[in-house]
Amino acid sequence: MTKQIIVPFGPQHPVLPEPIHLDLVLEDERVVDAIPSIGYIHRGFEKLVEKREFTEYVYIAERTCGICSFIHGATYCQGIEQIMNIEVPERADYLRTIWSEYSRLHSHLLWLGCFADSFGFENLFMAAWRIRERILDVFEQTTGGRVIQGSCKIGGVRRDIANDKLTGMSRDLDSIQKEIEELTTVFLNDDTVRHRTRNIGVLSRDDAYHLGAVGPTARGSGVAIDLRKTGYGAYDRLNVPVITDSCGDCYSRCYVRCKELFTSIDLIQQAITEIPDGPIDVKVTGSPNGEYFMRAEQPRGELVHYLKGNGTKFLVRSRIRTPTLTNIPPLVKMLQGCELADVPVIVLSIDPCISCTER
Amino acid sequence: MGFFEMTKTALKTVLSRPVTILYPYQPAKKTSLTRGHVVQDGSKCISCSICVKKCPSQAILLNKEAKTWQIDRFRCVVCNSCVDTCPTRCLSMDTQYTAPASVQGVEVFTITYVKPPKPEKKEETKE
Amino acid sequence: MKQEQSIIPIDVGQLIGSVEQCRNEGYRLAQIGCTKVGDNSFEVNYSFDKDYVLRNLRITVTAETEVPSITGMYWGAFVYENEMHDLFGIQVKGINIDFKGTFIQTAIKYPFGVTVTKGEKP
Ligand code: SF4
Ligand code: SF4
Numbered sequence: 001m002t003k004q005i006i007v008p009f010g011p012q013h014p015v016l017p018e019p020i021h022l023d024l025v026l027e028d029e030r031v032v033d034a035i036p037s038i039g040y041i042h043r044g045f046e047k048l049v050e051k052r053e054f055t056e057y058v059y060i061a062e063r064t065c066g067i068c069s070f071i072h073g074a075t076y077c078q079g080i081e082q083i084m085n086i087e088v089p090e091r092a093d094y095l096r097t098i099w100s101e102y103s104r105l106h107s108h109l110l111w112l113g114c115f116a117d118s119f120g121f122e123n124l125f126m127a128a129w130r131i132r133e134r135i136l137d138v139f140e141q142t143t144g145g146r147v148i149q150g151s152c153k154i155g156g157v158r159r160d161i162a163n164d165k166l167t168g169m170s171r172d173l174d175s176i177q178k179e180i181e182e183l184t185t186v187f188l189n190d191d192t193v194r195h196r197t198r199n200i201g202v203l204s205r206d207d208a209y210h211l212g213a214v215g216p217t218a219r220g221s222g223v224a225i226d227l228r229k230t231g232y233g234a235y236d237r238l239n240v241p242v243i244t245d246s247c248g249d250c251y252s253r254c255y256v257r258c259k260e261l262f263t264s265i266d267l268i269q270q271a272i273t274e275i276p277d278g279p280i281d282v283k284v285t286g287s288p289n290g291e292y293f294m295r296a297e298q299p300r301g302e303l304v305h306y307l308k309g310n311g312t313k314f315l316v317r318s319r320i321r322t323p324t325l326t327n328i329p330p331l332v333k334m335l336q337g338c339e340l341a342d343v344p345v346i347v348l349s350i351d352p353c354i355s356c357t358e359r
Numbered sequence: 360m361g362f363f364e365m366t367k368t369a370l371k372t373v374l375s376r377p378v379t380i381l382y383p384y385q386p387a388k389k390t391s392l393t394r395g396h397v398v399q400d401g402s403k404c405i406s407c408s409i410c411v412k413k414c415p416s417q418a419i420l421l422n423k424e425a426k427t428w429q430i431d432r433f434r435c436v437v438c439n440s441c442v443d444t445c446p447t448r449c450l451s452m453d454t455q456y457t458a459p460a461s462v463q464g465v466e467v468f469t470i471t472y473v474k475p476p477k478p479e480k481k482e483e484t485k486e
Numbered sequence: 487m488k489q490e491q492s493i494i495p496i497d498v499g500q501l502i503g504s505v506e507q508c509r510n511e512g513y514r515l516a517q518i519g520c521t522k523v524g525d526n527s528f529e530v531n532y533s534f535d536k537d538y539v540l541r542n543l544r545i546t547v548t549a550e551t552e553v554p555s556i557t558g559m560y561w562g563a564f565v566y567e568n569e570m571h572d573l574f575g576i577q578v579k580g581i582n583i584d585f586k587g588t589f590i591q592t593a594i595k596y597p598f599g600v601t602v603t604k605g606e607k608p
Binding site: 316 | 516
């Protein structure tokens with residue numbers, strides 16, 4: 001038996017956007033085991049719910065994550081609305097969906113950039129982020145915030161998008177789509193990329209399902225879980241295709257995300273054509289009493305907001321289970337048996353967002 | 360299999376101007392909705408302290424005796440909650456980001472509102 | 487649109503059996519979450535998902551109760567169980583990767599199990 005050594009990886013590592021620590025057990029260059037540990041940025045968001053009114057907690061829920069912030073806020077609001085039996089106006093549903101899909105575009109482009117960076121393709125990284133900038137511009141024009149949108153509230157949305165602005169956005173998307181096409185061809189066809197991602201970090205379908213993988217990590221392994229299919233928001237009125245790939249390696253996960261960019265664009269286009277006119281919010285009275293598990297699809301996978309109220313202004317519990325937390329066990333499985341040099345690529349391939357993992 | 364897939368993108372990059380801005384030497388991008396920082400109009404504030412209660416990060420402090428309204432820019436997360444809830448609309452969101460600072464301090468606004476004659480002023484806030 | 491979900495309260499003793507049943511029926515572990523419901527009384531929800539239907543097994547425990555680990559059936563459950571231990575102080579027995587309180591390190595021990603009053607600096 002070869003001698004085993006342990007190499008610490010992270011929390012500070014050039015490729016990691018956020019701090020996660022992995023103890024890699026190596027035999028020569030091969031990783032035989034990986035032990036993850038988090039806990040560098042625990043912020044106690046869930047505890048804050050006891051100190052803030054449930055209407056204010058929207059802002060806090062939104063700040064759980066700096067990338068899919070809008071979806072966090074919207075999921076929280078939808079959860080509360082389910083407890084309080086609030087019927088949200090249709091236009092608000094559609095607007096939430098549009099912003100959610102923009103978030104997905106923004107997140108996937110960001111991820112593509114980081115992923116390119118993880119195998120040293122700096123140029124591609126910049127190219128991906130250049131497109132992302134255009135998405136952020138749309139956010140800023142419609143909500144006032146580039147990253148933290150703050151446009152969702154319980155009972156609806158805080159800002160409307162004028163119809164001519166929506167048409168403009170739709171036209172803009174067409175040109176964004178062209179740019180994304182160019183970008184994804186590189187990711188999907190380029191030899192360099194393929195070399196670094198094919199057959200790396202393979203996760204079998206069974207493992208993916210039983211270890212609780214969600215989002216593109218699961219779909220890359222052929223598990224078709226997409227919470228948008230449950231039809232929250234306006235998704236029940238839109239046609240949501242679920243994209244899967246069967247190989248379960250880093251390339252598959254990249255493939256799924258690349259294709260999802262187009263799904264998102266398509267969904268926004270559908271929503272823009274179908275969006276009805278009408279009010280954007282309803283008045284909320286009373287306090288939530290009850291509990292609900294609200295689940296939504298984030299760019300990284302299934303997000304669970306468990307909310308429990310007791311009839312006062314303060315919720316008893318808000319539990320946020322973010323997709324990365326449940327993607328950590330699959331990550332450990334992927335890392336077993338890989339080469340040390342591939343570790344950054346594999347870690348990035350699950351799209352880790354550690355801040356929201358720890359909340 | 361593909362080779363030279365990046366050529367088009369690379370060429371475009373070479374030929375076009377940089378997309379990045381040298382902030383703060385060049386002004387940041389702004390839109391009419393951009394949430395920059397909160398400003399308060401002391402002449403309209405009725406000291407109701409709704410904004411203090413509605414601020415999720417407890418950045419606002421209102422002193423009714425001294426007639427001051429102060430905001431801690433380091434705490435403020437620019438969420439727009441106070442602007443939305445202020446009954447007299449004396450708070451507004453400026454599109455200019457606050458300048459970077461290295462010491463935490465509070466910005467104090469004096470409330471000059473005197474009771475009845477409530478001037479009708481134009482709104483500069485969105486919504 | 488309401489998402490389908492059910493909550494099934496069970497005893498701690500039944501936990502392993504019920505989880506095993508879920509595993510055999512092809513459920514996927516969605517999350518394990520803990521809620522403080524009173525002084526030294528915690529609810530633990532084990533959520534399982536299959537075809538977008540959420541089934542929650544709920545046990546009510548105290549900090550002294552030893553909860554058996556379900557990592558035998560769901561290997562990935564260690565993240566939640568460690569989190570439960572670190573944040574709420576619930577004793578979970580037999581986790582496959584037991585961090586023994588170092589998974590999430592906080593200044594206050596078991597922050598979610600105690601009530602921190604305002605002004606008290608951690
Ligand atoms: S913008 Fe938000 S955080 Fe800032 S003072 Fe107003 S309510 Fe508080
Ligand atoms: S700023 Fe507005 S909300 Fe705040 S005390 Fe003055 S009037 Fe009331």
